[in-house]
Each structure stands twice: as C-alpha cells, then as structure tokens.
Amino acid sequence: MGYRINPLVAALMQSRRSTRISKATVIAYVTRYSTRYGWRPPHHDRPDYFPGAQARASELGYKLEHFWLTEPGMTPGRFSNVLSTRSISGVLMGRLPPGEEAAEMAWERFSCVALGRTLRTPRLHYVTEDHYAGAALAVRQMIARGFRRIGFVSTDRDDSPGVLNRWLGGFLREQLKLQERDHLPPYLFQNGPGADNAAQFARWHARWKPDAVLVTEMQPLLGWLKALKIPSQNLPIATLVRHPADNRWTGIYCDPAKLGALAVETLVGLMVRSEMGIPKDPHEVLLSGSWVEGETL
Numbered sequence: 001m002g003y004r005i006n007p008l009v010a011a012l013m014q015s016r017r018s019t020r021i022s023k024a025t026v027i028a029y030v031t032r033y034s035t036r037y038g039w040r041p042p043h044h045d046r047p048d049y050f051p052g053a054q055a056r057a058s059e060l061g062y063k064l065e066h067f068w069l070t071e072p073g074m075t076p077g078r079f080s081n082v083l084s085t086r087s088i089s090g091v092l093m094g095r096l097p098p099g100e101e102a103a104e105m106a107w108e109r110f111s112c113v114a115l116g117r118t119l120r121t122p123r124l125h126y127v128t129e130d131h132y133a134g135a136a137l138a139v140r141q142m143i144a145r146g147f148r149r150i151g152f153v154s155t156d157r158d159d160s161p162g163v164l165n166r167w168l169g170g171f172l173r174e175q176l177k178l179q180e181r182d183h184l185p186p187y188l189f190q191n192g193p194g195a196d197n198a199a200q201f202a203r204w205h206a207r208w209k210p211d212a213v214l215v216t217e218m219q220p221l222l223g224w225l226k227a228l229k230i231p232s233q234n235l236p237i238a239t240l241v242r243h244p245a246d247n248r249w250t251g252i253y254c255d256p257a258k259l260g261a262l263a264v265e266t267l268v269g270l271m272v273r274s275e276m277g278i279p280k281d282p283h284e285v286l287l288s289g290s291w292v293e294g295e296t297l
Contacts, residue, residue: 004274005274006274010087010089025061025062025063025087025090026062026063026064026065026086026087026088026090027057027062027063027064027065027088027090027091027092027264027267027268028065028067028083028088028090028091028092028110029050029053029054029064029065029066029067029092029094030067030068030069030091030092030093030094030103030105031066031067031068031069031094031095032068032069032070032096032097032100032103033070033097034070034097036068036071038097039094039095039097045243046095047254047256047259048256049094049095049115049256049257049259049260049263050064050066050094050260051257051260052255052256052257052258052259052260052261053092053115053260053261053263053264054260055257055261056260056261056264056265057264057268060264060265060268062090062264062268064092064264067079067082067083069103069105076104076105076106077106079105080105080106080109080110083109083110084106084109088110089109089110089111089271089276090110090111090112090267090268090270090271091105091110091111091112091113091267092112092113092114092115092263092264092267093112093113093114093115093119093124094115094116095115095116095118095119095160096118096119100118101118101119101120101121102119102120102121103119103121107122107124107276107277107278108276108277108278109276109277110276110277111267111270111271111274111275111276112124112125112267112270112276112277112278113125113126113127113263113266113267113270114126114127115127115128115259115260115263116128116160117160117162117163118160122278123278123279123282124278124279124282125266125270125279125282125283125284125285126282126283126284126285127259127262127263127266127285127286127287128160128259128284128285128286128287129254129259129286129287129288129289130286130287130288130289131163131166131167131170131240132166132167132169132170133170133286133288133289134167134170134240134252134254134288134289135166135167135168135169135170135171135174135214135240135252136170136171136173136174137170137252137288137289137291138170138171138214138238138240138251138252138291139170139171139174139175139214140174141238141291142212142214142238142297143174143177143178145297147211147212147236148178148179148182148211149182149184149208149209149210149211149212150175150178150182150184150210150211150212150213150214151184151186151187151204151205151208151210151212151213151214152167152168152171152172152184152186152187152213152214153186153187153201153213153214153215153216153221154167154186154187154188154189154215154216155189155197155215155216155217155219155220155221155224156189156216156217156220157189157191164188164216167216167240168186171186171214184208184210185208187200187201187204187205197220197224198223198224198227198228199228201221201224201228202224202228202230205230205235211236212235212236212237212238212297213235213236213237213238214237214238214239214240215237215238215239215240216239216240216241217239217240217241218237218239218241218242218243218246218249218251218296221237232296236296236297237250237296237297238250238251238252238296238297239251239252239296240252242292242294247294248294248295248296249292249294249295249296250292250293250294250295250296250297251291251292251294251296251297252289252290252291252292253289253290253292254287254288254289254290258287259287262285262287263285266283266285
C-alpha cells in the first residue's frame with residue numbers, strides 16, 4: 001500500500017523492545033581501507049573528518065560509530081545485515097583508499113552521504129571542499145601581493161577524480177585577469193615508469209621562471225627542491241592543501257572538522273525525510289576553504 005518505514009521511529013521502537021536502552025540513534029561511519037584505522041592519522045595523511053562528524057552528530061542527538069566494511073570474512077550483504085539488525089539507517093561513507101572508487105552495500109536500506117569525491121560507484125550525495133573556489137582565492141591573494149608570473153604545480157596523482165580539474169579551473173580563470181605574457185602553462189604530475197618529476201619540474205621551472213608557484217601539495221615540492229639543491233626560500237610558494245600541523249605554510253585551509261559536521265547535517269536531513277538508496281539526482285555540497293598566512297610566500 002506504499003508504506004515506508006520511518007527510520008527514527010524504527011530505532012525508537014527497537015530500543016523500547018530491547019532490555020538494553022539505546023540512548024541515541026546510531027549513524028554508521030563506514031570505511032574500507034585494508035586496515036581498520038588506515039583511514040585516519042597517523043596511518044594516513046588525508047584529512048580526518050571523523051572527530052568533527054562525531055561532535056556534530058552528538059549535538060543533534062545521534063551517535064556516530066565506525067564500521068569497517070573490509071573486516072575479515074565480511075561481505076556487502078552481511079555488512080548491510082549487521083547495520084539493519086542494529087536499526088541503523090544512516091550511512092556516512094568515508095574516503096576510499098587511493099586507487100579505489102567503488103563500494104558495495106544494500107544501499108536501498110540506508111540514507112547515504114559520502115565524504116570527498118573518491119566514491120564514484122555508486123554516485124551518492126557527497127560533501128567536499130570547494131576546490132575551484134580555493135584555487136581562485138589563492139591566485140587572487142597572490143596577485144594582490146604583486147606576483148604576476150604565477151605557476152601551477154601538481155605534485156601527486158589525482159586520487160579524487162575531478163579535483164585536479166577543479167583546481168586548474170579556478171587557477172586558469174583567475175590567470176585570465178593577467179596579461180597574456182604572464183600566462184604560464186601548468187606543470188602536471190607525471191605518472192608511469194621512468195617519470196622523474198623532480199627533473200621534469202626543474203626543466204619546467206628553468207623554462208618559464210615563475211615569480212611564485214601555487215602547488216597542490218607542499219611536501220612533495222619541498223622534496224623536489226631539496227633533491228635539486230634549490231633553496232625553498234628562493235621560490236615563493238602557496239599551497240592548496242595546508243596542513244595545520246605546519247604553520248609555516250601559506251595557502252588554503254579547509255577544516256576537516258567542519259566538513260565532517262556538514263556531512264552529518266546533510267545525512268540527518270535525508271534520514272528525517274526517509275530518503276534512502278542511491279539518489280536519482282546526487283547532490284554536491286561544497287564548503288569553501290580560507291586563506292591562511294604563513295612564511296612560504
């Protein structure tokens with residue numbers, strides 16, 4: 001007759017039937033790295049969204065628990081049954097490990113939101129940083145400081161499909177504001193056997209002689225400069241991924257705690273509306289980063 005279960009009422013009734021009182025509706029934070037905690041520092045250098053997501057879930061009356069999709073002996077069907085048995089209807093998918101872009105579950109049972117752009121199959125609603133806006137902001141800040149011949153440097157492969165394109169889009173759009181003689185071609189990370197990015201970057205740098213560079217990741221570039229015996233202080237640098245652990249870096253910082261909180265807010269909205277399964281029209285929720293001063297520019 002078209003009846004659809006209300007996940008919040010189901011959780012309430014489950015707790016009333018149980019001798020163990022449930023204090024909060026649980027949201028599953030699902031990861032599929034090869035190890036249980038390979039998705040978070042210090043095992044990985046990617047942002048940790050869990051603390052911010054957990055704090056926001058608690059504020060909204062929910063409990064966020066981590067579930068490992070690749071636990072030994074686990075299958076997608078069994079994993080889905082585990083969540084259903086616990087009356088869990090909300091799934092927050094963490095970033096997938098590099099090189100992976102798919103995950104399997106009984107998606108039709110759950111309200112789902114993905115963090116970042118790594119999950120491509122299926123296409124869920126996802127929450128991520130506004131990479132285009134971040135790159136555009138960085139270029140504007142560099143221009144305001146007098147730099148004109150600004151070079152774009154990518155230092156790693158794009159493990160989140162489309163992120164590099166968005167960074168490039170923001171950079172190139174702002175570069176159009178400069179005179180044509182100041183339009184430098186970007187240096188893009190080279191994949192494949194025999195690729196020597198340090199040497200290729202050195203040739204690019206010698207050919208175009210940028211006043212400053214906007215880099216996707218700071219640490220690899222510093223390694224290239226060290227290998228080439230180029231003092232990093234001789235090259236003004238801004239980064240698109242600023243790690244708060246190193247206050248020397250100048251560039252864009254997008255707080256992972258805010259992204260995690262925003263993802264929970266988005267997911268709770270789906271749960272309240274009983275919107276489950278793979279969405280027909282996936283939504284993209286973006287959070288802008290901010291410019292942070294350091295010493296490298």
